[in-house]
Amino acid sequence: QVQLVESGGGVVQPGRSLRLSCATSGFTFSRNGMHWVRQAPGKGLEWVAVIGDDGTAEVYADSVKGRFSVSRDNFKNTVYLQMNSLRSEDTAVYFCAREHSHGNWFFDWWGQGTLVTVSS
């Protein structure tokens, strides 16, 4: 059974950093691109970043480019989101999501999400 479990969320001051993790199981991790999608409280979904199946390709939303970095460890079946220079507008639930198939950037499995609150 496919499972994605995020961790690492919490309350952080503006300008500080946080690293999210998404541990996966139940599928061959190295075969799928992995994405991060966020949802501000009471708002809709916003795509944040993707990392390709072999970790060589990373793409970011303009809103986080230069501040966030996505990585993966195909031995640990885990994807990470390093978030630097956090702003209040980064407050959201962060979901990791599995790309359905290569090049098709829609998401067939999601984690339960981890809440990041940026506040002084």
Place this chain on the structure above:
Amino acid sequence: ETVMTQSPATLSVSLGERATLSCRASQSVRTNLAWYQQKPGQAPRLVIYGASTRATGIPARFSGSGSGTEFTLTISSLQSDDFAVYYCQQYNNRPPVTFGQGTRLEIK
């Protein structure tokens, strides 16, 4: 960036009736359109991809249609489990992939 617009924002429908949700793209996305269902406190769940293909485990009462810029999600004979927020997402013109703002489907 392709802007996705969903209508209506809220749809009130009775149990057993049909619900029709709309999604419009600001430019063609061909059939690279997905629908997700999200219940409070839960992650989104894939319902439809490729504009009309049901995801694994999705009941046949869910159907999707459309291409280019106009899309529809239809839920026939609504059941209590279907009441949720539904989002459309285009994955043709990326990056970025973009989502609609959601339609809240509520019991009338």
